[in-house]
Amino acid sequence: MRVASSTLYQQGLASMNYQQGSLLHIQQQLGTGRSILTPSDDPVGATRALGVSQAQAVNGQYATSRKQANIALAAEENALQSVTTVTQNIQTLLVQAGNGTMSDADRGSLATALEGLYNQLVGLANSDDGNGQYLFGGTRSGSAPFTQSKGPGAYIGDNGQQLLQVDVARQMPAGNTGREVFMSVTGGAGYVVKGNANNTGSATFGTVSTTNPSDPDYGLSMQVTFAANASGQMEYTITDLSAGTTPAPVVKGPIAYTSPAHIDVAGVSFNVTGDPKDGDTMTMAPASEAGTDMFANLQTVIDTLRQPTPDSSDRAHLGNVISTATRQFSNSLDNVLTVRASVGSRMNELDALDDVGSNRDLTYSQTLSGLQDLDYAKAITEYYQRQTALQGAQQSFMQIQGMNLFKYL
CATH class of the missing domain: 1.20.1330.10 (f41 fragment of flagellin, N-terminal domain)
Incomplete structure (x- = not known):
């Protein structure tokens, strides 16, 4: 079979390109790590x-x-x-x-x-x-x-x-x-008591204490209303404002008022002192509803x-x-x-x-x-292998290049 000179050149060039590409690849790996x-x-x-x-x-x-x-x-x-x-x-x-x-x-x-x-x-x-x-x-x-x-x-x-x-x-x-x-x-803030700005008496309330948070009425808004009975005796009645009805349902009372009066309702207690007048009111409500x-x-x-x-x-x-x-x-x-x-x-x-x-x-x-x-030890070894292979390819190409009949003419 005849092998054309061009084929020898192409094969030699391809071998050198491959080896040079492989060498360049390992060089890039070494450079980037x-x-x-x-x-x-x-x-x-x-x-x-x-x-x-x-x-x-x-x-x-x-x-x-x-x-x-x-x-x-x-x-x-x-x-x-x-x-x-x-x-x-x-x-x-x-x-x-x-x-x-x-x-x-x-x-x-x-x-x-x-x-x-x-x-x-x-x-x-x-x-x-x-x-x-x-x-x-x-x-x-x-x-x-x-x-x-x-x-x-x-x-x-x-x-x-x-x-x-x-x-x-x-x-x-x-x-x-x-x-x-x-x-x-906060959820455990308890109750807040307020007096009515329109009150005409001198009744004041003291510190509010929670006595029984498990009381079934605990958490409801209440109102304390003072009123004089037929004999002129001051009494107070506690109604449930949470019911949303008019008149509000009575929870306690009427109870005779004497100062100081200890009011205990819905698991909450406080004292009232002073002289309330007929129609005076105080409200007690959970803190979240009292401002x-x-x-x-x-x-x-x-x-x-x-x-x-x-x-x-x-x-x-x-x-x-x-x-x-x-x-x-x-x-x-x-x-x-x-x-x-x-x-x-x-x-x-x-x-x-x-x-x-x-x-x-x-x-x-x-x-x-x-x-x-990169495994540097392995890569360096491969680098020298590729370098040697490239040199071999180059030397082989030089020897094959000299194998032609024209040099004997």
């Missing part, structure tokens, strides 16, 4: 490496979300710490306001001080994160959540939560709404302190307002502290998730290393 440069090098390994790389990228995004959540929660914690301080200062001034020896001018000064704390509270409720996003606006974080144009501290945010995906199966709220912080109470808005409650106190107290009924009204506000702000402080505890719990959870995420990232890196990293 990776054994898989293209999917064709190891289709199965390349597919697995792609899946692990994507999982590692997603894990990195979780870490970014956790960092963002931590920043938001830290800003909220700072704001709540200040809210706690302001609320405690309000409680201190409420105790001072309950001093019966204060003059109208003294109470006016207290009202001014409370107004300053009111403004501080509004400012804290409208805190932002430094980037123009309000902390307590819910999903409407682009505008101030509280405004005074629609009444004392009116909330114009929403109840939505900004959720961040901080791990594979964990979405975490990055903050709390203004309603949760400034307009709510949870910190701004409205504080405004009521400020307005009442600025009113003169020329007679006993005015002084009784002032005392009842102070007593109600004291209980309300105690409940509000408990709520703020509960929210702070929730914030701290979420920050601790983020720290734990960071540890888990770091360990997961290390596992991904180790897996990728096993799939992609």
Whole structure:
């Protein structure tokens, strides 16, 4: 069989190209430190490496979300710490306001001080994160959540939560709404008693205590109504306001009133002292139904302190307002502290998730290393083998090139 010179050249060239390509491939592996440069090098390994790389990228995004959540929660914690301080200062001034020896001018000064704390509270409720996003606006974080144009501290945010995906199966709220912080109470807040602003007598109520939370009527709103009987003896009757009927059904009474009277109903008790008049009323309701808005409650106190107290009924009204506000702000402080505890719990959870995420990232890196990293000893050996093969191919081609009849002419 005749072998054409062109065939010899093509075969020699193909052999050199193959060896040179193989040498270049191993050089690229040595340069990058990776054994898989293209999917064709190891289709199965390349597919697995792609899946692990994507999982590692997603894990990195979780870490970014956790960092963002931590920043938001830290800003909220700072704001709540200040809210706690302001609320405690309000409680201190409420105790001072309950001093019966204060003059109208003294109470006016207290009202001014409370107004300053009111403004501080509004400012804290409208805190932002430094980037123009309000902390307590819910999903409407682009505008101030509280405004005074629609009444004392009116909330114009929403109840939505900004959720961040901080791990594979964990979405975490990055903050709390203004309603949760400034307009709510905890589930165990108990009862709040209020006097009627239209009362004409001097009856005042004392500390409210929960005596039997398993009472079947516990949790219902009640009203204590004072009325004189036919003989002029003052009596009181307790009715169930939760029934929603007129007249409200009677729970207790009529019972003869003597000061101090110990009222015990629906698992709740408190004392009433003073001289009520015919038609005077007091209401007792679960804290969640008895005014949870910190701004409205504080405004009521400020307005009442600025009113003169020329007679006993005015002084009784002032005392009842102070007593109600004291209980309300105690409940509000408990709520703020509960929210702070929730914030701290979420920050601790983020720290734990960071540890888990770091360990997961290390596992991904180790897996990728096993799939992609180059065995340098093996690669260097192969490099010299390819280099020797290329040199052999080149020398063979030079010898074959000289095998033709023209050199003998």
